[in-house]
Amino acid sequence: ELEEDTNILNVDKELVYRWRSLQVERKLKPNTINGRLANIRALLNWCSENKLYGKIIYPNGDRVAKSIKDVVFKEERDKIYTEEDLVNLLRKPSTEESFMYWRTWALINYCFATGQRIGTARLVKLKDVDLDRREVFLTHLKNGKVAIAPMSAELHKILKEYIELWLYDESEDTYLFPTNNSNRAATYNGLYHGLEYYCARRGIQKEGFHALRRNFAKGYIRNNGNPLVLQRLLNHSTLQMTNKYVKLYGED
Numbered sequence: 001e002l003e004e005d006t007n008i009l010n011v012d013k014e015l016v017y018r019w020r021s022l023q024v025e026r027k028l029k030p031n032t033i034n035g036r037l038a039n040i041r042a043l044l045n046w047c048s049e050n051k052l053y054g055k056i057i058y059p060n061g062d063r064v065a066k067s068i069k070d071v072v073f074k075e076e077r078d079k080i081y082t083e084e085d086l087v088n089l090l091r092k093p094s095t096e097e098s099f100m101y102w103r104t105w106a107l108i109n110y111c112f113a114t115g116q117r118i119g120t121a122r123l124v125k126l127k128d129v130d131l132d133r134r135e136v137f138l139t140h141l142k143n144g145k146v147a148i149a150p151m152s153a154e155l156h157k158i159l160k161e162y163i164e165l166w167l168y169d170e171s172e173d174t175y176l177f178p179t180n181n182s183n184r185a186a187t188y189n190g191l192y193h194g195l196e197y198y199c200a201r202r203g204i205q206k207e208g209f210h211a212l213r214r215n216f217a218k219g220y221i222r223n224n225g226n227p228l229v230l231q232r233l234l235n236h237s238t239l240q241m242t243n244k245y246v247k248l249y250g251e252d
Contacts, residue, residue, distance in 0.1 A: 016068055023036070034070040037070055037071070078214050080214045081211055086112070088204055090112065099166050101197075102162060103194065104195055107121060107191065108195070108212060110155065110177075112212040113154065113155040114155070115217060116138070116235075117142060117209075117213060119142065119188075121176075122175070122177055122185055122186050122188070122191060124136060124138070124140075124175070124177070126163070131151075134150065134151040134152075135150060135151055145235070147235055150233075159176075217230065218248075218249040221250050222249060227246050230242050230246075
């Protein structure tokens with residue numbers, strides 16, 4: 001295996017491919033494995049350019065580096081909620097239900113309507129929600145940037161009712177989906193346990209919050225949405241990431 005102290009000059013193609021196979025056996029994600037292979041190729045090129053020749057490093061080493069191919073995985077459709085499940089998930093709860101139950105309902109609707117990751121959604125604060133302009137200011141994106149998410153008329157109605165019912169006397173720094181009776185951000189475990197309980201109550205197979213992001217992408221694509229706009233809505237760093245959804249859900 002490739003170790004930290006492995007001498008790059010002693011690396012040959014067979015060793016690289018053995019290492020690649022080991023990563024597949026460990027069930028690492030394709031992007032993770034291929035990203036590391038890209039780093040290996042870059043290092044081989046650098047060695048060649050600096051005349052540090054070895055078993056697979058020699059003049060015109062770029063050709064050798066390019067011969068180390070990425071691992072290819074069969075593209076499979078990720079899990080999403082069925083249309084029937086979505087109707088059940090999005091249905092408003094009774095006012096007799098607890099705050100935690102209402103919070104899960106509002107969060108489900110939020111993720112489905114905006115396509116945002118749960119890691120971004122859980123850190124949204126009341127001051128980030130502009131009900132007048134129907135926008136949500138996002139400051140905790142995976143790519144480290146900030147963005148504005150548009151708010152549909154239906155989501156506007158849902159968030160307005162949720163806030164007026166449960167967060168009406170809270171400060172602007174209160175999280176939109178806080179822990180129970182606290183101004184602390186809800187933990188991932190807390191949110192996922194809440195979703196599990198919510199789905200069990202409604203007789204739905206829990207597929208996770210990220211499935212709602214896929215449902216959002218699918219709906220947008222099936223309605224002939226522009227991939228470049230979808231990239232911005234999903235806050236993807238590259239169009240290539242967005243095109244994965246286009247490929248999966250752009251077919252009838």
